[in-house]
Structures are given as C-alpha cells and as structure tokens.
Amino acid sequence: MENNRNFLIAMALSIAVLVGWQFLVVNPRVAAQREAQQDAGIPAGSQQGSLQAPQTPAGTAQNDTPTPAGPESVVPNGGAAGRAQGREAAVAARPNVAIDTPTISGSINLKGARLDDLRLKNYHETVDDASPTIVLLSPDDALDAENKPIGYFAEFGYTGQNVGALPDANTTWQVAGNSTLRPDAPVTLTYTNDRGITFNRTISIDRDYMFEIKDEVRNGGTAAVSVQPYGIVKRFSKPAVASAWVVFEGLLGVFGDEGLEESTYSSIEKAGTTKPPKSSSGWLGIADKYWAAAIVPEPGRGFQPGFQYSAANRPSYQSAYVADPLNVAAGASATVSQRLFAGPKVVELLKKYEEQQAIPHFSQLIDWGYFFFITRPMFTAIDWLFKFTGNFGAAILIVTVVLKLFFFPLANKSYKSMAKMKEMQPKITELRERYADDKMKQQQEMMALYKEQKINPAAGCWPMLVQIPVFFALYKVLYVTIEMRHAPFFGWIQDLAAPDPTSLFNLFGLLPYSVPHALMIGVWPLVMGVTMFVQMRLNPTPPDPTQKMIFTYMPLVFTFMLAAFPAGLVIYWAWNNTLSITQQSIIMKRNGVKIELFDNIRDLFRGKKKEA
Numbered sequence: 001m002e003n004n005r006n007f008l009i010a011m012a013l014s015i016a017v018l019v020g021w022q023f024l025v026v027n028p029r030v031a032a033q034r035e036a037q038q039d040a041g042i043p044a045g046s047q048q049g050s051l052q053a054p055q056t057p058a059g060t061a062q063n064d065t066p067t068p069a070g071p072e073s074v075v076p077n078g079g080a081a082g083r084a085q086g087r088e089a090a091v092a093a094r095p096n097v098a099i100d101t102p103t104i105s106g107s108i109n110l111k112g113a114r115l116d117d118l119r120l121k122n123y124h125e126t127v128d129d130a131s132p133t134i135v136l137l138s139p140d141d142a143l144d145a146e147n148k149p150i151g152y153f154a155e156f157g158y159t160g161q162n163v164g165a166l167p168d169a170n171t172t173w174q175v176a177g178n179s180t181l182r183p184d185a186p187v188t189l190t191y192t193n194d195r196g197i198t199f200n201r202t203i204s205i206d207r208d209y210m211f212e213i214k215d216e217v218r219n220g221g222t223a224a225v226s227v228q229p230y231g232i233v234k235r236f237s238k239p240a241v242a243s244a245w246v247v248f249e250g251l252l253g254v255f256g257d258e259g260l261e262e263s264t265y266s267s268i269e270k271a272g273t274t275k276p277p278k279s280s281s282g283w284l285g286i287a288d289k290y291w292a293a294a295i296v297p298e299p300g301r302g303f304q305p306g307f308q309y310s311a312a313n314r315p316s317y318q319s320a321y322v323a324d325p326l327n328v329a330a331g332a333s334a335t336v337s338q339r340l341f342a343g344p345k346v347v348e349l350l351k352k353y354e355e356q357q358a359i360p361h362f363s364q365l366i367d368w369g370y371f372f373f374i375t376r377p378m379f380t381a382i383d384w385l386f387k388f389t390g391n392f393g394a395a396i397l398i399v400t401v402v403l404k405l406f407f408f409p410l411a412n413k414s415y416k417s418m419a420k421m422k423e424m425q426p427k428i429t430e431l432r433e434r435y436a437d438d439k440m441k442q443q444q445e446m447m448a449l450y451k452e453q454k455i456n457p458a459a460g461c462w463p464m465l466v467q468i469p470v471f472f473a474l475y476k477v478l479y480v481t482i483e484m485r486h487a488p489f490f491g492w493i494q495d496l497a498a499p500d501p502t503s504l505f506n507l508f509g510l511l512p513y514s515v516p517h518a519l520m521i522g523v524w525p526l527v528m529g530v531t532m533f534v535q536m537r538l539n540p541t542p543p544d545p546t547q548k549m550i551f552t553y554m555p556l557v558f559t560f561m562l563a564a565f566p567a568g569l570v571i572y573w574a575w576n577n578t579l580s581i582t583q584q585s586i587i588m589k590r591n592g593v594k595i596e597l598f599d600n601i602r603d604l605f606r607g608k609k610k611e612a
Contacts, residue, residue: 084141084142084143084147084149085141085142085143086142086143086144086145087135087138087139087142087143087144087150090138090139090141090142091107091117091138091139091142094109094110094111094139095109095110095111095172096108096109096110096117097110097175097179097180097181097187097189098179098180098181099117099118099180099181099205100180100181100182101181101182101183101205101207102121102183102207103120103121103122103207103208103209103343104118104119104120104121104205104209104342104343105118105119105121105133106118106119106137108181108187108189108203109139109153110172110173110174110175110189111169111170111171111172111173112155112157112167112168112169112170112171113155113156113167113171113173113189113201113203114139114153114154114155114169115137115153115154115155115211115340115342116137116138116139116140116151116152116153116154117137117138117139118135118136118137118342119133119134119135119136120133120134120136120291120343120344121133123344123482123485124486126486127486127488127494127495134291135150136152136291136293136342136343137152137153137154137293137342138150138151138152138153139151139153140153140234140236148237149236149237149314150236150237151234151235151236151237151314152234152235152236152237152286152293153233153234153235154231154232154233154234154293154295154340154342155169155231155232155234156213156215156229156230156231156232156295156338157169157171157229157230158199158227158228158229158230159227159228159230159322160225160226160227160228160325163193163195163197163225163226163227164193164194164195164197165193165194166193166197166227167191167199167201171191172191173189173190173191173201174189174190174191175187175188175189176188176189176190176200181203181204181205182205183204183205183206183207186202186203186204187202187203187204188200188201188202188203189201189202189203192220195221195225196219196220196221197217197218197219197220197221197225197227197328198217198218198220199215199216199217199218200215200216200218201213201214201215201216202214202215202216208343208349209341209342209343209344209349210339210340210341210353210357211339211340211341211342212337212338212339213337213338213339213340214335214336214337214338215229215335215336215337215338216333216334216335217326217328217333217334217335217336218328218332218333219328219329219330219331219332219333220331221330222330223330224327224328224329224330225327225328226325226326226327226328227325227326227328228322228323228324228325228326229297229298229322229323229326229336229338230320230321230322230323231295231297231320231321231338231340232295232318232319232320233284233285233286233293233294233295233318233319233320233340234316234317234318234319234320235286235316235317235318236314236315236316236317237315238265238317239288239289246476246479246480247289247367247476247479247480248262248264248287248367249264249265249287249288249289250262250263250264250265250267250268250286250287250317251263251265251268251274251284251285251286251307251317251318251319252284252285252286252287252319252364252365253276253282253283253284253285253294253305253307253319254282254283254284254360254361254362254364255276255277255278255279255281255282255284255305256277256279256280256281256282256360258276258277258279259361260361260364261274261276263307265317268307268308268309268317269309269311271309272308272309273306273307273308273309274306274307274308275304275305275306276305276306276307278302278303278304278305279302279303279305280299280300280301280302280303281299281300281360282296282297282305282360283295283296283297283341283359283360283362284305284307284319284320284321285319285341285365286317286319287345287365287367289479289480290344290345290482290485291343291344291345292341292342292343292345292365293340293341293342294319294340294341294342294362294365295319295321295338295339295340295341296338296339296340296341296357296359297321297323297338298323298336298337298338299358301323301324301336302323302324303321303322303323303324304321304322305319305320305321306319306320306321307319308320323336339357339359341353341362344482345365345366345481345482346482346483347363347366347379347383347481347483350362350363350365350366351363366480366481367480368476368480369476369480371469371472371473371476374469374470374473375473375476375477378399378470378473378474378477379477379481379483381395381399381402382395382396382399382477383395383483385398385399386483391488391489391490392483392484392487392489392496392568393487393488393489393490393493393496393568393571394489396474396496396568396571396572396575397571397572397575400572400575400576400579401579403470404576404579404580404583408583411580411583412583412587424449427449428446428449431445431446431449467576471569471572471573474568474569474572475565475566475569478496478497478566478568478569479497479566484496484497484566484568485497487568489567489568489571492523493524493567493571495567496566496567496568496571497566497567497568498566498567499520499522499563499564499565499566499567500520500522500523500524500525500563500567500570501520501522502520502522502523503515503519503520503521503522504519504521504522504526505519505521508522508523517564518560520563520564521559521560521563522563522567524567524570524571524574525559525560525562525563525570526559527574528558528559528562528570528573528574528577529555529556529558529559530555531574531577531578531581532554532555532558532559532573532577533555534577534581535577535580535581535584536551536554536555538581538584538585538588
C-alpha cells in the first residue's frame with residue numbers, strides 16, 4: 001500500500017512540476033520577453049537600411065552564371081526600405097495592385113512585385129468580430145503603434161550576369177489589364193530590361209490562401225541568356241509572444257526525401273546561416289503559432305534552400321531559395337511557376353494542398369509534437385465530433401467519455417484492486433502495528449497478503465498514468481490548432497484556447513476591479529479543484545503525515561496552477577474527474593466496499609480542529 005501511494009505521489013508531483021513550469025517560469029519569461037521587444041522598438045523616422053546588391057560567389061567567373069552555393073550568395077539580403085512609418089502610411093506610399101478575395105484583403109507592391117500587404121478577413125485579434133482583422137504581411141519599412149518594425153513579405157526575382165537589370169526588390173513593374181487580384185481574375189505584371197528581356201508575371205490566387213506566380217521570360221536579344229529564379233520569405237521581427245517551448249515558431253521547410261528541417265528564431269540567431277540540402281521538390285518559409293508564409297518552388301527544378309539571420313541595420317530572418325538556371329535562347333521564351341501560401345494553418349486546408357497540389361508533407365506546417373501519434377488522432381476525433389455538435393467544448397466532453405470507455409477494462413481492474421486494498425486496510429494496519437520494529441518483515445508480510453488476495457498494489461496508479469499522455473495531447477491540440485482559437489464553449493467561456501476569464505477574487509466580475517494575473521482563479525479551475533478533492537477523498541487517508549499533507553493540498557495547488565491553462569483543458573480535467581468519481585463509486589459499491597467520502601471529509605476537518 002505504501003509503495004502504491006509513493007508511486008501515486010511521484011506521478012502527481014511530476015504533473016505538478018510540469019504544470020508549475022508553465023505557471024512559475026514560462027508566464028514570467030513571456031512577459032519579460034514582450035517588454036524587451038517593446039524596448040527594442042525603432043524610433044519613427046529612422047533609416048531602415050538599404051538593399052545589398054547580389055554577390056558573385058567566390059570562384060565564379062564574371063561572365064558565367066553563378067552556381068547556387070547557397071541563397072545567401074545570390075539572393076538580396078535586406079530591403080529597399082524608405083523612411084520608417086506606420087503600416088497604413090507605408091502601404092499608401094507605394095504603387096500597388098489591390099487584392100480582394102473571400103479570405104484575404106490587401107495589395108501587391110508594384111515595386112519588387114512584393115506580396116507585403118495581407119489581412120486575413122476571417123480572423124480577428126480578439127473574440128469580438130468588430131476587432132481588427134489579423135495582419136499577416138506588411139511592407140518592409142512599416143512600424144506598429146509601438147514603433148517596432150513589423151516588415152514581413154514574400155518576394156520573387158532573378159539573378160544572373162551580363163543580362164542587364166533583372167527583377168528584384170528595386171524593380172517597378174507595370175500592370176497589364178486587370179488591376180484587382182481576385183480568385184477569378186488574375187493580375188498580369190510586366191517588366192522589360194535594357195537587354196530586351198521581358199518578364200511577364202501572372203499572379204493568381206484560389207479562394208483560400210494559395211498564390212501562384214507564373215513568369216514568362218522572353219529573350220528579345222541576340223544572344224542566349226541564363227537567369228536563376230529566387231524566392232524569399234522575410235520578416236524583421238519575431239512573434240509578439242514567442243512560444244517555441246510548446247509549439248515550433250521560426251524558419252522551416254521540407255526538401256525532397258530529407259524530411260522536415262526547422263530552425264527556431266534563437267537557433268538561427270546563433271548559427272547565422274543554415275544550408276539544407278539541395279532538392280528538386282519541397283517548400284520553405286516562416287511559421288508562427290497560427291499563421292505561416294511558405295514558398296513552393298517549381299517541382300522538378302533543382303533549388304538550393306537556405307535559412308538566414310542578419311543583425312545588420314535591422315535584425316531580419318529569411319527563408320530563401322535559388323533555383324537552377326533558366327536558359328532562354330535568343331528570340332525564344334521560357335516559363336517558371338512558383339507558389340506562395342500565406343494564411344492560417346488550418347488542418348484540412350493544408351492537407352488539401354498537400355494532396356491536391358502534391359506539396360510534400362505540407363501539413364507539417366502544424367507542429368503536432370513528438371507525440372503526434374496521440375495528438376493528431378485526438379484532434380481528428382474532436383474535429384469530427386465538432387461537425388455534429390457545433391461546439392468544440394462539447395466535442396471535448398464526448399471524447400473524454402469515449403476515452404473512458406476505451407480504457408474501461410484497465411480502469412475497472414484498477415478500481416477493483418483499490419476497492420480490495422481498502423477492504424484489506426484493517427489487516428494492513430494490523431501488520432504495520434505487529435511488525436512496527438521490523439520494516440523488512442512488514443513488507444514481506446504485506447506482499448504475501450497482496451499475493452494471497454490477488455491484489456496489485458500499483459494498479460491504482462494506472463488511471464493517472466493513462467491520463468498523463470491524454471492531458472498533454474489535449475493541451476497541444478488546444479494550444480497549436482487554429483481551429484481551437486476563439487472557439488466558444490457555453491456561458492462566459494468564449495475561447496477554449498485561453499484561460500477562464502473570471503476570478504474568485506472579484507466575485508467573478510461582480511466587483512468593479514481587476515485582479516492580478518496570479519489571482520485569476522475562475523469558475524472552471526474551482527470546479528476542477530473540487531472534483532479533484534472529491535476524487536482523492538474517495539480513497540483512504542494516508543497514514544504518513546507528509547503524504548497526508550500532499551494529498552490534502554494538492555487540489556488547491558492544482559487549482560492555482562491550472563487556472564493559467566486553456567479553459568478547454570481545465571474543462572476536460574474537471575469532466576474527467578467527475579467521470580472517474582462516478583466510475584470508482586459504482587465499482588466500490590459493487591465490491592461491497594463502503595464509500596467513505598463524507599467520513600474522510602469529516603475526519604479531515606476534525607483533524608484540523610484537533611491540531612488547532
């Protein structure tokens with residue numbers, strides 16, 4: 001019995017350590033990081049640096065087309081930024097072509113043909129639909145309200161030698177025809193350089209978030225030319241609240257058979273440049289918790305990808321690639337097609353692109369974690385039930401019931417063993433008293449009793465062991481999937497991915513003042529704490545004073561700790577506790593064991609009164 005309790009305490013304390021890490025370490029770290037990022041804001045009106053000219057790789061003759069030793073060798077690093085200014089002013093200051101689709105609004109910057117102005121129509125900053133829509137991409141010289149650089153854009157261009165000025169960040173394109181990009185109305189841009197090379201770029205978009213950039217290169221000169229397409233996704237700031245300890249945020253890509261390659265913001269800052277292997281299929285980009293911008297090079301054309309961090313002028317992060325040369329004979333033309341995804345990481349949408357457009361492992365933009373074999377099926381089940389219930393919270397409750405049914409044989413055996421243990425409690429107490437001075441003999445006699453009664457002293461720990469991976473899988477689902485973002489439950493819970501917004505310390509909003517974050521103990525954390533307390537009081541009170549103290553205060557500690565966790569996770573835990581209490585009570589009753597819940601609670605308070 002003592003080994004059983006020690007093991008149970010060890011598992012409970014393990015959970016407490018992990019939960020405490022969120023409450024005591026991560027939350028203060030996030031707050032400090034946010035303050036540091038605000039202090040590092042660039043003052044309005046400061047110069048933002050200039051475009052660096054493409055470099056010729058070492059060992060390459062001036063008259064030859066450069067071999068892509070790495071994108072950092074030939075892709076422009078930096079931006080043709082003007083004077084830093086607010087985002088809306090930066091957008092209005094340059095020539096552009098409007099974008100208007102069911103899901104996106106924004107514009108294409110005709111200088112560089114950059115995609116640097118995108119808002120997501122279906123996603124808002126808060127649960128209030130009247131709040132501003134999410135800004136994904138912004139001009140390179142844009143600042144936010146706190147004067148922090150927020151430039152974030154995608155650019156496609158060319159590099160080469162002895163072919164005149166090629167399209168890059170400084171190229172001003174001309175609009176040919178339609179002036180607003182819609183799903184049924186592509187936009188065509190054109191540019192002709194001083195060598196007679198004409199670039200006709202057709203930009204189209206589907207009804208979701210995938211752009212196609214198709215270039216026709218016409219050689220009007222008298223000699224063959226060779227140019228290399230490149231693509232960049234670049235940003236000048238990290239996410240407002242970096243959360244890489246739970247979900248990956250940073251630079252990533254899939255390259256052929258090499259699988260997923262990732263560089264967090266911190267790791268690329270240390271490395272400076274990371275050069276994945278050359279490939280002829282795949283994608284690369286930058287991913288945040290909920291959003292991503294990823295470029296997809298033309299399938300079948302070899303390309304050299306690279307991740308890069310630059311601290312010069314403005315800190316910047318970029319995922320870029322340089323493709324194999326495009327050779328165009330005099331008087332001939334050639335085409336190259338590239339794609340850009342810029343939008344939310346919706347599971348079904350990414351899976352559709354992966355299958356229908358043959359983008360390898362595109363759904364890995366979502367970080368399912370090391371336990372993806374648990375996390376992803378759990379999301380699939382919750383999402384499937386959501387289609388029937390219309391409420392993700394209700395779907396979580398149903399999944400909890402299904403999991404209880406699935407693990408019923410194991411839990412049933414466990415609770416039966418616990419019931420027998422409780423039935424044997426008088427004999428165990430007698431053995432403890434008889435062999436109080438001989439611990440080894442005491443253990444031998446207790447093990448003999450367990451064997452005789454066919455009791456497994458560790459069986460009572462299995463329900464908690466089973467709950468641990470489910471707990472963390474659900475936490476991951478709630479934290480990383482955009483489907484859970486701003487998903488309401490019932491009543492005051494309007495976002496299952498956010499903590500319960502109420503607090504006991506202002507009577508759940510009845511008193512007109514706010515409380516510190518550490519005291520935001522809402523209704524659902526209290527319900528969870530009560531159900532945890534009741535569940536623990538179904539079992540005999542440990543005789544050891546230390547164990548008794550741990551079991552007494554553990555529900556209170558967990559109530560404070562889980563208050564900072566997503567409300568959906570707290571609702572799951574409270575509901576799971578309730579089902580466990582019901583199941584355990586029924587099994588105890590069937591085995592003729594008295595349910596001493598009220599006796600244990602009475603003894604708890606009597607003990608406190610005696611101690612006082």
